[in-house]
Amino acid sequence: MTENNIENIKSQMRRGVLEYCILSVLDKNDAYASELINKLKDAHIIVVEGTLYPLLTRQKNQGLLAYRWEESTQGPPRKYYTLTDKGREVLQEMDKAWKELVETLDILRK
Amino acid sequence: MTENNIENIKSQMRRGVLEYCILSVLDKNDAYASELINKLKDAHIIVVEGTLYPLLTRQKNQGLLAYRWEESTQGPPRKYYTLTDKGREVLQEMDKAWKELVETLDILRK
């Protein structure tokens, strides 16, 4: 019960910054969806496919991301996502919003 | 458009820590709902009544909060919420989860 509760809380917190994390990862290197999922899992921002795909599509439709297809030597072609200029702008706004939130909680928790 | 986008992102981030904020405020002092809303607004964790009331009820049902009625000299009685022992435990777990998230984003954004 309590355990469940806490897991719920954690995932709620993570959800709030999921989009921020996606843009952050893509800011370093272009990546395809499966790759992104693995990186986010490594960072303990657990994500399942069903969550990520609609999100990527949404961000693409908002003009934050673009993609290109690339052949793979080991399976089907990969859809590589990359940050657009607008995506980089929004990422900077997210940096600000995140900083503010961290400060706010610092004060609240003092 | 973009502005809207950013507001959306901010509120999404805030939402993720809303429950954490509520418990944090109540950890300092007991408070009634209207008072809580004002404190959270001051902290720029914007909350409207329709969001807060169901949340307080949920946290009460989970055993994190308890309440008592107190008469007011200026209007209807007030429902003062207070942290339970379980609430304090969960708050500590939230502290941990929050720290981890801050660290994760620190690494992701490096």
Next chain:
DNA sequence: TTTAGTACCTTGCGATACAAGGTATCAAAA
């Protein structure tokens, strides 16, 4: 007895994360 202020609570809607299931490509084994 009506108005203003304070406080509590509920309903309906839309957004969205997640679980589960589905499609397609490629290469190697049977």
Next chain:
DNA sequence: TTTTGATACCTTGTATCGCAAGGTACTAAA
């Protein structure tokens, strides 16, 4: 040549939840 396994993409159905809007109730002053 067909099947299997690995990789990769995507969609659908369900449940949760935040928010806007609307509603109730108590008190005091006009």
